[in-house]
Structures are given as C-alpha cells and as structure tokens.
Amino acid sequence: MTTKQRVPLSPTPRTASGGTPSRTRRRDRGRRWRVAAGVAGGVLIAATAAVLIARFTFQRQISREVTALFAARADGPGAAVTEAEIANLPEPVQRWLRASGVVGRERPTTVRLTYTGEFRLGEDKGWMPFDSETYYTTDPPALLWTVTMRMFPLVSITGRDRYARGEGSIHMRVLSLVPVANKSGGGLNQGSLLRYLGETIWFPSGTLSPYITWESIDANSARATMTYQGVSGSLTFFFDAEGRVIRQEAAGRNNDATGRPERWSIPITAYGVFDGVLVPAEGEAVWNYATGDFSYIRMRITDIEYNRPEQY
Helix, strand or coil: CCCCCCCCCCCCCCCCCCCCHHHHHHHHHHHHHHHHHHHHHHHHHHHHHHHHHHHHHHHHHHHHHHHHHHHCCCCCCCCEECHHHHCCCCHHHHHHHHHHCCECCECCCEEEEEEEEEECCCCCCCCEEEEEEEEEEECCEEEEEEEEEEEECCEEEEEEEEEECCEEEEEEEECCCEEEEEEECCHHHHHHHHHHHHHHHHCHHHHHCCCEEEEEEECCEEEEEEEECCEEEEEEEEECCCCCEEEEEEEEEEECCCCEEEEEEEEEEEEEEECCEEEEEEEEEEEEECCEEEEEEEEEEEEEEECCCCCC
16 A cells, blocks of 8 residues: 655745745835835925925015005105196096095005906916905005915915016016016016006096196096106096096007017906095906907905005
8 A cells, every 4th residue: 555645835935034025025015105105295394394484485575575665655644635636637537536535535645455356377378366465655656566376276376566666577486486477677667657557546546646647538538647767658547427437548558478568458347435435346457469358367356445554
C-alpha cells in the first residue's frame, strides 16, 4: 500500500519589517497619501495666508488714499446754493437743481456713497456682481472708487479707480494679490475727469464748481464742460419735464481698451431721495461703439451721505 506524503503549505513570505508585501504596500500608500495631504494642507494654508495679508495690505493702502483725499479738501462748509447763483444757467439746468432740492441747501465739500450692481470686463464676458464705495471732494474735484467683483465662488477682483490732482489711475487685483491692471496718467486723466463730471448727478450742486461751465442746447438739454489741470472734457445732460436728468452723453471719452476716445453714455432708469436730495438711483454706463452698444456696468445706489469725510 502506497502512503500519500503530505506536502506542507509554503509559508506566506514576510518582509524585513514582519508584514506581508500587500500589507506593506498598503502602509506605504497610506503614508504617501498622508504626506501628500499634509503638503496640500500646508500649501492651502500658505495661499490663504498670502491672500489675507494681500487683502489687508491693499485695504490699508486704500484707507490711506481715502484719508489723503479728504485731507486735501478746502476748509470750511460750502455756502448754500442761491437762486441768484443759478439764474444765468441754462433753463433745464436750473430746473434740475431746483427739482433735486439743492437750492437753499449747503453744498457738500465731501460726498460718500455706496452702490451695488453687475460689471463685465468685455463684450464676450459674463456679468459679475459687485459692491462698491466712492468718495468725492468738490474743491478740489477728486474721487476714489473701491470695488469688489465676484468672478467665481471664493475668487474676486478687488480694486480702485482714483482721480486726484487732475490725474486718473486704476489698480485692480485678483484675490487682492495678482495685479490685472495698474495704470495712471495719459488718457486716463481725461477719462477720469469725465467720470467725475458724470457722477455729479449724485451731488448736483457740484456742477456749480468754477471748473465747470454750462452751454445751452435746447429746452431739455445742456452741455457741461469741465477744465482742470490742463485737461478738458464735455458731457451733455438730458432732462425730462420734471427736471430730472435722464441721460448723459460724451462724444469722446478715452477708452483704455481701444486706446482712443469713444462715444459714451449713461442712461438713468430710476430716482430716489438720499440725505434729502433727489438723485438718480439706478442706471448703467455704455460704450456706444460704431459696431454696437456695449453696456459694461449696471448700478443701484444704496447710500449717499454729504459732508461726512470718513471711510465706510
């Protein structure tokens, strides 16, 4: 009778560390994942810290610029607007100033306001929601606009436009960190001057500035020309029968994208009373290109305060 010989099973090979190869591989993979996660977490923390530091630094810069803007204004409160003062202006301009409620009221030396809305960077770009603050002085004429535009969740553009001492400048950054625009002077001076002139609709007595002259066109329109620091620009104001500004147009405002003056307009769609003055509350700004109109900003006023030289 033949006896079957039992063959022992081969033992599972072990590594020098005492584990099986599969267990060792799993441990190695786990170790690599933990290292990768640690590195990614460190990068995320560093990136977040960089963004927060950049935002803090940029906001400090803007705060200093707002302080300097207000510090440069003329001393003392502005005199009240009188009927005698507006008597020689074009009739629709007189109608506007009376309807707005500024006649008999002290004119502001400083203005601050907030508005919200949508903005787009190009004709083929989508609309981005934004929030903004703007600060003005009337003597000398100056403004500083700060804005935060939301491109995507957690990704925003922060920036500011400034018009001071007759010079325009723009500074925009993604996440307050990566510059996307940083220019000053040149054509921006004329573009910023016309922006300031257009935005006097939010402080109508500002159009009584010695830097601004008026020319009659017809019963419902008049042209304002502002000259300051050697630069001039003209803007036509259109009025309705109640004396409200319903539209503004410039035959040629410097356009930084095209590098030349372009027709520019501001249609106004709603009014409201802020700090006792009737002013436009909603509107948009449009480049009227030969190829068609490009609306690039839609805005809604949320607050206006006069003679309060402080940052929001």
